[in-house]
Each structure stands twice: as structure tokens, then as C-alpha cells.
Amino acid sequence: MAKKQNEKKYLFDNPRNVKRLLGIFYASLVVLLGLEFFIHKHPHFAWEKWFGFYAIYGLVSCILLVLIAKYVLRPLVMRDEDYYDE
Amino acid sequence: MTSSLLIPPPFVFILGALLVACLRGRLLKVVAVAVPVVSFLILYSAPDGTYGSLSFIGLDLALAEVDRLSRIFGYIFHLIAFLGLVFSLHHDDCAHYVVGLLYAGAALGVTFAGDFFTLFLFWETLTVSATFLIIARRTAGARGAALRYLLVHAAGGLCLLTGIVLHYHASGSVAFTALDLAQPGAIFIFLGFGLNCSWPLLHAWLVDSYPEATIAGTVFLSAFTTKSAVYVLARAFPGCEPLIWIGAAMVAFPIFFAVIENDLRRVLSYSLINQVGYMVVGIGIGTELAINGAVCHAYAHILYKGLLFMSMGAVIYRTGKINATDLGGLYRTMPLTAAFCMIGAAAISAFPLFSGFIAKSMIVDAAAGGHFQIVWLILVFASAGVFHHAGIKIPFFAFFSHDAGLRPKEAPLHMLLAMGGAAFMCVFLGVYPDFVYGMLPFPVDYEPYTFAHVLAQRQLLFFSALAFTLLLLAGIYPPEIRSVNLDADWFYRKGSRVFTLAADRIFNGINSWAERVLGWRLTGVLVRFFSEPGGNLQKYCMRLATEYSGAEQRADLLEQVDRRSRTATYPIGVWVLLAVLLLAIMSVLFILF
Known part of the structure; x- marks a missing residue:
């Protein structure tokens, strides 16, 4: 029974489906940037007027988030799993 | 007293918990799930006002005060209590339901408390019942976390009590109203609330204990403790500027x-602190839009955070793993x-058409409207x-990523129903925000769905x-x-280990020294001396005399002393001499002093 389940193919077991998903994802990024030409902005701050501010801010801040967490925070705070158990 | 509020909601839950404690089997579960429904109907039909006013040891108490702010928190607490109970229906042990109902009741008690005395009683009930939700997991890790939870919150509770006492001493009133940080005692109340709200550096209890609780326990915990703290902050300290920066720190570091x-x-626990941070910022800004945003965010957050914890609970229930x-x-x-889980994830991420979007936007826009540039960034x-x-x-590593084999x-039916209910609300609020906007404390003039936004x-x-x-x-993640x-x-x-070690060395050191010196040596000396005090004194004087004169010790004299002291036969002249000496000393003392 367990073997049979293992043999069953699921949605993302096929690499083509993963590729398709990524393709749709990248296309939607382009569309989202393109749509910015058609909107009327009403910003609170000057930087909100810059083209693609939210996109760049999201991308850069998340890369920084991961890099800081990985290379600064983790060396500082990571300990063995039984650290508190002695 | 207009009593369309039959029994205040917290007492419905407490009575329900007592009733549930007497029941077993299917009836137990039916009654447990019915308690929040009944309580909700009572609350829903009650108009705003003060209920259960009474005088106790000279204090004017108000057991339940219903207004727009407490009502919306009351509603959402009922909803999540109901969903949480449905989620926990796999438990047959009545203790889970009793503690769950008591805990939810305590949170409602805090929400509707009209005075600090009632507030404090329910505040402590909240701590104790939460401890049992953690300990019920019955693992060594859970026991340790529960103990730490209890100690930390007991300290926070004492801080709050200190503040309440100082406040009462200065103002003569225990009414739960808005406070100014400059008022006496207010800072202690502020910090007491802040501990339950998991402010930075006061937050560690949350990420320590929530991941150790039972799977249903965490769903309950995620809803009540921090959000009742958000509620009391919104009531006592709206527009208090330090909250903006405290909230901003909460948003960023987790x-x-x-x-x-x-x-x-634990990832979800960190993200809980982050989400509560938004609410704290909103309360700190204090404008109508910001307070509305904070309350709306609490409402939406309780549902999607509950949903995410439920989905992870279902994963633990079926696989026994969570890493x-x-x-x-x-x-x-x-x-x-x-x-x-993905619906919950979309809601917490504030995707348009999900609940987080219509709530979080209000706070972010309030920050922009107040020109808080750094906070906004x-x-x-x-x-x-x-x-x-x-x-x-969360969804990626649990449900996708590499195949763990x-x-x-699939999760059992009752868990699916609870998750389905919460997921429905996440979408419903996102699609139809007016449902929750209509309940907020201030009139809402806000449109989240502009094209630009x-x-x-x-x-x-x-x-x-x-x-x-x-x-x-790229393999950098x-x-x-x-x-x-x-x-x-x-x-x-x-730190507690260092403290224990230091206390062990210092106090046990003193103790064993005292036992050795005072307990054994000194008593030995005293016992020997007082077995023959007169004889020993004479022998000692004789020894001194022989030492100074250099003469030999006379054995016959020692023997004589021994005999006399044993039989107590001293010449009368010696007694008279001693009596005269004593009188002389007393006379000198009398003259001197």
C-alpha cells in the first residue's frame, strides 16, 4: 500500500509543472511593473513617486533580511539543539 | 440596573467550564462547543452599558463594561474560542476543555473589566490557565516552558499590581480609564501590560512557550494573551508616543x-510578535484611523494566526514532527x-482580497498620515x-520543498472544519471589509481597494x-x-543557573559552616564545660597558675577539685566570698549606670 502511494505522481513531482509555475511567476512580475504606467499615484512621501519603488524596496529589503539573518544573526545566536539541557 | 446582559460573558465561560468538568464523552464536547455560542448570543443581545456594579471592600467594581471597543474584542474572542474548541475535539480528556474555557473566559474578563481590581483578577487567571495549556503537552520541554511562563507572568502580574496600588493610592479610584504615563503607578501598569504584549526584551516567554504547548493549546494561546494586552493598551494608553517605537521594534526584530x-x-510565534507590533504602533499613533487599524488588525490577526497554528497543529497531529x-x-x-495554510499565509502577508490587507493598510496609512517616515519604512x-x-x-517548508517521504x-474532519471556518473568515473579511469596519470603535472613512494601493x-x-x-x-537561502x-x-x-549555583555556594556554605562550628564544636565544648562548671573553672584557673609559676601540676589538688564538684561540698567561706563579690560587682554597676 505504502509502495503504491510512493509511486503515485503528484503535481510538482513533474519538473515541467515547477517550471511552468516559475514562468507564470516571472511573467506576473513584468506585468506588475508594466501596470505602473497606467496608474495615478497619490503618495504620502516623495520616494513613493519613483518608478517601481515598492518592487525594489521589497526585493532589496528581503535580500538584506536574509543575508543579515544568515551571516550576522545566526553566528551570534545559534547553539546546539541541547544547549539548554546541559 | 438594566439587565438585558443575563450573565457577563466571562462568567458564562467559567460556569461552562465548571459544568464541563462534570461531564464525559460526547455530551462534554457538545456542551464545551455550545458555551461560546450561548455566551455570544447573550453578548450580542446586550446593549452597551455597565453591568454588575458592586461595592467590595470599599472599591466600586464594574464586572462588565460593554462599549464599542470591548464589544469587538469580545466578539472575536468568542469566535476564536469556538473555532479553537472545534479544532480540539480530538481530546477526550475533559481537562483540556475546562482549561480552554477558563482561559478564554479570563481573556473576556480582562476585556470587559470596568475597573483595575476585576482586571487584575482575570489577568492572573489568564496566566494560570495558560500555564496548564502548556503543561498539558506532558513533555519535559513543555513542563520547563510552562514553569518559566508562570514565573515570568507572575513577575509581570506583580508589576501590574504595584502600578494599580500606586494608582489607587494617588487617585482614590480603581476605575479602568485612560492613563497618562506621568501619573503615579502608570509606568508599572504600562510595563505589566507590555509583558503580556511581548514587548522587545519582555517577549522571550512567547517564543519559548507557545511552540511547546498542546496543538490546540497554541491556537488558544495565540489569540488571547497578547490580544487582551493590545486591548488594555488601546484602552489605557491610546496615543502614547513611546508605543510607536516599541511597536516598530516589535515589527522589525522578530x-x-x-x-x-x-x-x-516557533517561526509563527516570532511572526506573532511582529504582527502585534503593528497594533502597538497603531495604538501609539492614536488617531481614529490608527486605533481603528489596530483593532481591525487584532480582529483579522486572531483569525489568520489561529488558522496558521491550526494547520501546523494538524501537521504535528498527523506526523508528530514540526521542524x-x-x-x-x-x-x-x-x-x-x-x-x-496558504489562505492563512496570504492573509498574514496582506494580499489584496485577504483579511490582513484591509487591516494592516489602515495602520501603515496612519503612519504615513502622521509623517512618521522611519516608522513607515x-x-x-x-x-x-x-x-x-x-x-x-511556513507553507513551503511544510507542504512543498523537498519530499520528506x-x-x-489528511487532517481529521473537526480540524478541517475549524480551519475551513477560519479560512472562510480570512477571505470574507478581505472581500467584504465593511463587515468588520462597521464594528470598529470609530466611524470608518477608509477605502483599502484603490488601484494604486x-x-x-x-x-x-x-x-x-x-x-x-x-x-x-542560488543556494544562499x-x-x-x-x-x-x-x-x-x-x-x-x-542566569537562573548562575543564581542557583551562587546561592548554593554562599548560603549552603554558611549553613554547613554554622552546622560544623555552632552545631557540633561549640555544643561539645559547652556540654563538657557545663557538666561540671565549677570544677572546670577551678581546673582551668589552676592550669593557668601552674603555667605561669612554672611549678608542677599537683594531682592531689585536681583530685580534690573533682571530688568537691561531684559532691558539691565546698567550704561555706567560699560561698560567702562569692556572694560578697557578686554584691560588690552589682553595687559598682548600680553606681556607674
């Missing part, structure tokens, strides 16, 4: 921890749980970060997802590692 955390329920290193690929056999950064660590990481069954939010989230994708494909990440609890978890 997301770094969440990125490197392996235990997925990202052990999970992956579960979408194959738990598709519904995966779908509900932090809030937007954290919005992207939330999507990163909670929105993507696990093929568990929706596009900005989508850009932010999609490019945040792009960062995740690129880092993952930090791999999940079995580990413990130090946090502020280090100070008391390790």
Missing part, C-alpha cells in the same frame, strides 16, 4: 529570528490542510519580511517572493539547521 528558525511553530528539517512535500496527502519593510518568513516559509492522512502591495509582495526564489535557487537560537530568555535560563 523577522530576522524567524528566517533562521527551524521549528515552524522544517523533518517536513516537506506534505501537499501530496494533506491537500486541504495545505490549502487552508520599517512597517513596509516588515510587510515584505512577513511574506518572506511566514507567508512563504511522509505520506500522512493594490498594485503597490502586489509589487512589494511579488518582489519579496522573487527575493526568496532567487536566494533559494539559509539551510534549516537543527539548533537552538538564543533569545532574551537566555538571561533567565542561564
